[in-house]
Amino acid sequence: MPSRGVVIIGGGIGGLCAAIALRQAGLEVAVYERAEAYRPLGAGLSLWPNAMRAFEALGLAREVADVGASWRETVVHRWDGKVLSRLSVEALGREVGQPTVGLLRADLQQVLLRALGPDGVRLGAACTGFHVEGEGVRVTFADGQQVRGDCLIGADGLHSVVRQRLLPEVRPRYGGRTSWRGVVSVASAVIPEGSQFELYGPGARFGITHIGRGPGGTWRMYWFLLVPAPEGGRDAEGGHREAVLSHVRGWREPVESLVRATPESDIIRTDIHYLEPLPRWGEGPVTLLGDSAHAMVTDMGQGACQAIEDALVLAKLLREDSDRIRALRTYEARRRPRTAYVSELSMRAGAIRYLRNPVARWGRDLLMRALPSSVALEQLRRVVGHDFLAS
Ligand SMILES: Cc1cc2nc3c(=O)[nH]c(=O)nc-3n(C[C@H](O)[C@H](O)[C@H](O)COP(=O)(O)OP(=O)(O)OC[C@H]3O[C@@H](n4cnc5c(N)ncnc54)[C@H](O)[C@@H]3O)c2cc1C
Structure with missing residues (x-):
């Protein structure tokens, strides 16, 4: 059986970025994706300057920026519109470039x-397991197909099969919150261009972001709602919009009108899960990348950004070190502390956002209004300003 070089399981953001970076590093790569086709995903994504720096290194920053909309400022409001804080992400972006x-x-x-x-991607290929054989690895698929690789990268997300084989005792944990995400095109900007809005209400957080222009000069908007909820809750058939409205009725506009304008089919609900830092990410010629290694709660919008960082670091190390197994262990040694740190910060950021108790909320709001934005910026700088490619 001829070797496919580096075998990547999972063609999500992490797997695709890893494949591009590894090819640019001169390695042979094959990506195997379980889905039969790439379907348009009705959700938005924030890419912070650390992810954009990675795209710059891949020669894709311009193209990525052109399909979206950049923002300069995050404005946090109380649910009724009172401004709690303003954060100039533009200043940070300038530092990172x-x-x-x-x-x-x-x-x-x-x-x-x-x-x-x-x-680039073999679709309809669901990995079921792998066997380390000598210096390489044999990967098996649900249809009975087998391929051989020099290395195996498990970029297969939260419920990773590769991770389950490596660490069968590890289970994703429920983050205590559920999310709804919606995408809608509207005739006017509805929030100032270059702003991202967040609103905190009793036990709920709503976000609004521009994600580029649509047909006829419309504005494409992405919104999300996060609320503490028991795991596994479901909305009634066709009931996503009503479920969201039940949490945000009467909130500062344009919250309610955006939700009302969003087609039911363009709203998705997802429970938030995360992984405790793993005891190890790999063995021999096998490693993990992205959510399979470090799924985190969404409170810093860094899950995909960290997967993209992983991809760049992995490719750099495999290019620089001809001993690929040593390169994988070096990759893990670099990425484990970094992603554990970002995951921990995300968890901490979430601790004050979903308060229900009115006194606790009053105290939080007071603190947010009093705290100089330099404090929040400094914390963000440690995440988005970090030079992840430096050794
Ligand atoms: C509500 C919400 C909001 C978020 N917002 C942001 C944000 O603003 N910014 C940000 O950076 N991150 C955000 N994230 C996190 C981000 O979505 C993830 O971190 C990111 O998608 C991880 O990418 P990945 O490629 O590692 O995994 P995934 O995107 O899960 O991709 C894994 C791929 O592997 C495939 N696969 C799975 N099993 C197999 C198998 N056995 N064989 C073959 N293929 C397989 C899957 O089909 C999938 O295509 C958010 C997450 C949520 C839930």
């Missing part, structure tokens, strides 16, 4: 698939 970009996931996927080329 890259903007913060909101875009449609499907648009990013298209940019990555184009960069990878027409034969």
